[in-house]
Amino acid sequence: KSLNAKIVIVGCGISGIAAAHRLIKAGYRHVRILEATGRAGGRIKTSRLGDKVVEIGANWIHGPSEENPVFCLARQYGLLDPEALTSENQAVDIGGHPLWIPNFFSSSGRKLNPEDVSLALEIFADLLNQGSEFQNQKGEPFASVGEFIRSEVQTRQSQQNNAVVKEDEDPAVRSLRLCAISNMLKVECCVNGAHSMDEVGLGAFGQYKTLPGLDCTFPGGFEGLIQKLMSELPDDVVTYNRPVRRVHWNNAECGENPVTVECHDGEKMLADHVIVSVPLGYLKKECSSLFQPPLPLHKLHSIQRLGFGTNNKVFVEFDEPWWDADCEVIYLLWEDEQDAMVDQVSDVQKSWIKKLFGFTVLKPTERYGHVLCGWIAGHESEYMETLSELEVAHAITQLIRRFTGNPVITPRRVLRSRWFSDPWTCGSYSYLGKGCSEQDLDNMMEPLPPRGSKSQPLQVLFAGEATHPSYFSTVHGALLTGRREADRLISHYSSTSLSEVPKS
C-alpha cells in the first residue's frame, strides 16, 4: 500500500543516500534521487595528489565509536585501518579537540620551542570549553565566541595566575603567546567553517555535541563509503546532472500527487513526498525561488540566521619533510599579530595567506610521503578560490620559505579545494551564528506543510547536515538526518489508514 508512494530526493550527498537506503530497504518502490552534478557524495569527495589519496571535502570520522553510524558502516564495509577499530581508540574522549603533536614556526623564520607557546593553547582550549557552557542559560556575556575569547584573554592578563603571559617573562615569549591566540582563532574559524569567530554565536556554542573516539580517516578515501552505499541501491535510483529548479508543493492541480518537482531542463515530476537535502549555502542563495509557495517566514529566518562559511584545504607535497618526524600539526605564528587577537586580515587581496593557520600532516608517512594539508577559512579562503592554481602555489611557496627561513624550499605539488565556487554547495558547512538557538535547527528540519495545516502532510521534508540538532557540520550528522526523514515517512504510513494512502 504505502510502498507505492512516489518519493523524490533532491541531492545525492550522504543524507540523500541514507534516506534512499532506508526507504528502499523498507520496501518503497518509487524512490528517485535527483542530483545536480555528475557524481554521488556531495561534500564527501576524494581525489589524488600524484599517486596519493586526498580528501577534498570531509576528512575524519569525528568520534569513531559505537554511536557513530559512519564508523559502524565503515567498519562493516572493512574500510578502516585496524587501529581505528580497537576499543582503546573508541574509548578516547577528547571532547572534539584532538591532541595533536605540534610544531610551531614564526614569520621571522624560526622554529619555536613548543613549551613557549603551549600555555596559550591550553588557555584557548579552556576558554572554548567555557564558551560551550552558556548553552541554555539566558544572558551570555557576549553575542559571539570571538568577543568572549578576546575579552577573557584581556581579563586574564590582569590576573597573574591565569594570564596568557607572565610579568617576569622574556618579552619575546610573551608576544609569541598572544600571536598564538590569533592563530587559534584562525584554527577555530576552520573548525566551525566561519569567516570569523565574531560571527559564531556564544549562546548556542554548546549545542554541538561530540562523540567519543579518536578521529580517524579512510585509508582508501572517504568516497569508498559512498561507493559501498551506492552499490546497494538499484542502478537507476539516481539521475545525475539533473538540478532541481523548483519544488511546487500544496499543488492542488496535480490530483493525487501534491508535489511537482521541476528540473532546470524543464522536466517535471509528480511526487507524494520530496526530501530536500541540498546544502544550507545553496538554500541561502536559492530559497526564495526553490519553493512555490514560498517557505514559511520562520523557516526563512532560520535559513538566514544560521551560518554557512567557507573552509578550504591546500595540499602541498614535498620531497623532504621540514617538520619533526612525530609532528602532526604545524602552526604558523605571525609576529605582527601580538596585539591584535584578530582572525580576519585587513587587506584580503594582499594578505589573504595570513589566514591560513598552518597544516595538518598526512599520516602515516609510508602511505602519504611528505604531504601537508593547509587550512584556510573565511573571506580570505573565498578570495583564494578566485586565484589560479599557479598563484596559490606561488603564495604557499613564499609562505613556507618565510616561515622555515629556507629560501629555496619548493613544493613538488599543490592542490586546493574550492567549496565556495561550487554552485551546488556555496561554502563548506554550517555553524550557529549570533542569535541562533536550537529552535533554528528545529525550524530547519520541520516538514511542509507546517504542523496544524489541513493539507496533505509531509509533502516536503528536509535533511542534510544543517538540520541535525547537535551533529550539524558532520557526515554522521548528515547521515542521521537522511535516516530520520525516511523514518518520518515510514512511520507516517504505518500509522495512516488505507484510505489515505496513495494508490499505485
Ligand code: 6YU
Ligand atoms: C565530517 C570532517 N570536514 C571539510 C570540508 C567540507 C566539509 N565536513 P552534501 O552537500 O554532501 O549533499 C548535497 C547534494 O545536493 C550535493 O551532491 C549537491 O550537488 C546536491 N544539490 C545541490 N543543489 C541541488 C539541486 N538544486 N538539485 C539537485 N541536487 C542539488 N564532516 O564528519 N568530518 O572531517 C569534515 C569537512 C572542506 C566541505 C567537511 C566534515 C562536513 C561534511 O562533508 C558534510 O557535513 C556532509 O558531507 C554533508 O552531507 P549532506 O548530504 O548534508 O550534503 C564547537 C563546535 C564546532 C562545530 N563544528 C565542529 C565539527 C567540525 C566539522 N568538521 C569539518 C571538518 C572537516 C575537515
